[in-house]
Amino acid sequence: MSGFNNPVVGGNDTLVREAIQSDGFQSGVSGWRIERSGDAEFNDVVVRGTVRTGDSGQYILIESGPDGNRIQFFSGAVQEVAPGVVEVDQPVSGQSTLTVAAPDLGYGNPPALTLTSGPLVSDNNADLSSPYSITMNAEILSLAFSQLFDLISARINLTATGANGINLDGGPGGINASSLITASGGILLPVGEYIKRGGLGTPTFGTGWSAFGGGFQAPRYIEYPDHTAGLIGVATGTPATGGTTILSFPAGLAPAASHTFDAPCNNGKHTQLLVTSAGNVVLQNPDTGITWVSLGNISWPMVGF
Amino acid sequence: MTQVQLRAVGSGTLDGSGSGTVRVGPLGHGVTWLPKVASIRMAGDPPPTAATCYVYAGVMATDAYFCDATYDVNNDSTDRVSGSELRLGQYVFAVWSGGTPGADVTLIVTGDQEVP
DSSP states (O other), rough: OOSSSSSSSSSSOOOSSSSOOOTOOTTTBSEEEEEEOOEEEOSOOOSSOOEEEEESSSSEEEETTTTEEEEEEOOOOOOOOOOEEEEEEOTTTTOEEEEEEEBBOOSOOOOOOOESSSSSSSSSOOOOOSSSEEETTTOOOOOOSSOOOTTTTTOOOOOOTTTTTOOOOOGGGGOOSSSSOOTTOOOOOOOOOOOOOOOOOOOEOOEEEEEEEETSOEEEEOOTTTSSEEESEEEEEEEEETTTTTEEOGGGGGGGSSSEEEBGGGOOOOOEEOOOOTTEEESOOTTTTTOEEEETEEEEEOOOO | OOEEEEEEEEEOOOOOOOOOEEOOOOSSHHHHHHHHEEEEEEEOOOOSSOOEEEEESSSSSSSGGEEEEEEEEEEEEETTTTTTTTTTTTTTEEEEEETTTTTTTEEEEEEEEEEE
């Protein structure tokens, strides 16, 4: 014999009953229960140390400590050298941070995302150690991102109430917008500054036509910032009869309907140039004997203007 | 000192809530009990809900003197009382909870005792 045959707790600290439970235990309602299988149910639990769930390779640690409270995610991946972390901290008085860091899967330790709230007492500029940081703080005058910051399918609203407005400094790379920018209050440029156009595009020459050369500007098409487009340069070639297409440019830059321009040619001669909605530049009623055509001073509103 | 066999029986009746305590212990000065087994009994059918019987050996039925506990409140035995040396004023306690109200209960302690 070693104790009762039907003991509450068996010898050697082994639970031999199917389960032990508190008086009046009701699953999901009240009391506690510990089952021999390893399952258990409690009401409130205070754990002074670390809580760990999962198996030996893939598990979650919930822990608190002097450096903040955090949850660590160990994926079990063989190349994982550091766990994923969600951490809540109060680095200085009155300021709280939430940090989310992905695990290092062998490609280098990725930067963490840190959300910070509360006033910065000693610095009005965002002096953030993490390159991926957003600080919600009315006193902060600038934010610095040293690495690419992407928000996909999201919207950023910046509202300034002070006289200084919102200042964006894109650095040497400038500020890039891949979609339409709408300024409902207009755009004010300082003296000496201007809205810059895009680059010069090289057209496709018609049969027998090419750049004039000899130091003159080669024919190019231009998309201007006011949604007009135009031509520059001098073209030469044959045939030089009416209906000859001397060059073509992308149809997206073409006018909605055909436009006709007067173009100077060699020896004071002239020709009409027909710019079509398909992006073709066609000689129209040319003087006899023309050998080159100046394309300057030709511009039109692009389709959709 | 002379060592003789010990067999002590105590009995009682559980109250209206199915609780009750029975104790047995040395009755005279100079007598020392060396219990080996404590057996508990409760007459009647097993109670419909979980019941327990806790056994203690010492001056009172508290955690400091706990020996063993069972869910089988009708008939079970434990040797976890062995090793105790009980003198006058000390007892083996059996404490029922959740038993059948009004049921007769019995505590039997066997072992050795030393008498002057």
